[in-house]
Amino acid sequence: MTINQILPFISTAVMLWFTVDVFQRYFARRNPAFLFWGIGLAMFGMGSFAEAYLSLAWNKWMFFAWYLFGAALNAAWLGHGTLYLLARKQWRHVVTVLLVAGSLFATNLMLQAMPKLDESVFTTSKPISEQYGTKALKAGETAPSGALTITTTYRGEEVTAVRGLLPLGTSVRLTTPFFNIYGLFTLVGGAIYSAYLFWRKRVMPNRVIANVLIAAGALAIGSASTLTRLGYGEYLYLGELISAIMMFAGFRMAAKPQPDEVVAMNSIPASAD
Amino acid sequence: MAIQTKANSKSHMPQNSIFFEKIVPIALISMGIVTIGLMVFAAGVLLGFVHF
Numbered sequence: 001m002t003i004n005q006i007l008p009f010i011s012t013a014v015m016l017w018f019t020v021d022v023f024q025r026y027f028a029r030r031n032p033a034f035l036f037w038g039i040g041l042a043m044f045g046m047g048s049f050a051e052a053y054l055s056l057a058w059n060k061w062m063f064f065a066w067y068l069f070g071a072a073l074n075a076a077w078l079g080h081g082t083l084y085l086l087a088r089k090q091w092r093h094v095v096t097v098l099l100v101a102g103s104l105f106a107t108n109l110m111l112q113a114m115p116k117l118d119e120s121v122f123t124t125s126k127p128i129s130e131q132y133g134t135k136a137l138k139a140g141e142t143a144p145s146g147a148l149t150i151t152t153t154y155r156g157e158e159v160t161a162v163r164g165l166l167p168l169g170t171s172v173r174l175t176t177p178f179f180n181i182y183g184l185f186t187l188v189g190g191a192i193y194s195a196y197l198f199w200r201k202r203v204m205p206n207r208v209i210a211n212v213l214i215a216a217g218a219l220a221i222g223s224a225s226t227l228t229r230l231g232y233g234e235y236l237y238l239g240e241l242i243s244a245i246m247m248f249a250g251f252r253m254a255a256k257p258q259p260d261e262v263v264a265m266n267s268i269p270a271s272a273d
Numbered sequence: 274m275a276i277q278t279k280a281n282s283k284s285h286m287p288q289n290s291i292f293f294e295k296i297v298p299i300a301l302i303s304m305g306i307v308t309i310g311l312m313v314f315a316a317g318v319l320l321g322f323v324h325f
Contacts, residue, residue, distance in 0.1 A: 177319035181312050188308045192301050199297055202286045208297060215304050222311050 008052030015045035040078030075183025082190035210254035217246030
């Protein structure tokens with residue numbers, strides 16, 4: 001096995017540990033933010049595992065899990081957990097309904113795309129993120145050497161395209177940017193905003209560092225995914241592992257009480273309960 | 274006996290710390306810029322300006 005085949009399995013193990021930790025906190029405190037974080041992390045873990053599996057062999061349901069949970073939905077569900085910590089109650093409910101409805105809609109579109117997958121283009125020699133989409137070539141643009149191409153009619157025009165697993169114009173791909181923009185805005189934006197609030201008040205340095213780690217971790221995977229789409233896929237697996245470790249470290253640090261918080265809590269008279 | 278108050282329940286940032294005075298704000302601003310860049314990229318994909 002190569003290092004690029006081992007890294008996703010390590011990321012999956014980190015995400016599994018992280019997910020169990022967050023769900024334990026949800027069952028202890030019943031805070032919905034932990035529930036959405038846990039669901040988003042479980043999706044991240046499933047996406048990582050599917051990616052690891054697809055670096056070794058083909059399975060269409062692994063591809064389903066990779067695209068739907070790993071590429072489309074996980075960032076939005078993670079970010080929604082952060083929204084629960086920061087937004088007003090009436091907004092949270094409206095956005096939760098939209099997120100659940102949007103996720104079900106994307107799942108339905110993905111199920112519709114499954115019979116149309118072009119499985120013949122799959123190879124274990126490239127990351128799945130470099131071969132899932134069919135890309136139409138612009139006039140004068142040439143296909144990369146060794147790429148499989150197809151000439152087809154798309155939006156009323158005859159185009160040559162580099163073949164990918166999902167056919168040209170697959171509807172589910174149109175939903176992905178919505179989820180990712182929302183996830184990036186709420187998860188990274190929320191962490192930066194929280195860090196700024198604590199920093200401005202000059203309190204809780206652990207929460208400042210924790211939110212910086214969460215934001216940096218989320219940006220690591222966002223940047224690695226973007227680089228992959230621009231043709232630099234070799235950084236994706238490392239980006240995922242860095243992301244998993246940084247977000248987990250940030251979450252643990254944020255959840256840990258400060259020394260003087262513990263002192264203060266221990267000093268509260270029992271009757272104060 | 275100490276009573277918990279808002280003031281004593283929070284730890285404070287160290288004074289004159291280069292990490293908190295310089296590195297943290299630079300990191301927050303940089304990450305904000307990268308976030309906006311990635312959101313613009315995703316919006317470009319959605320609107321068809323970016324092909325991949």
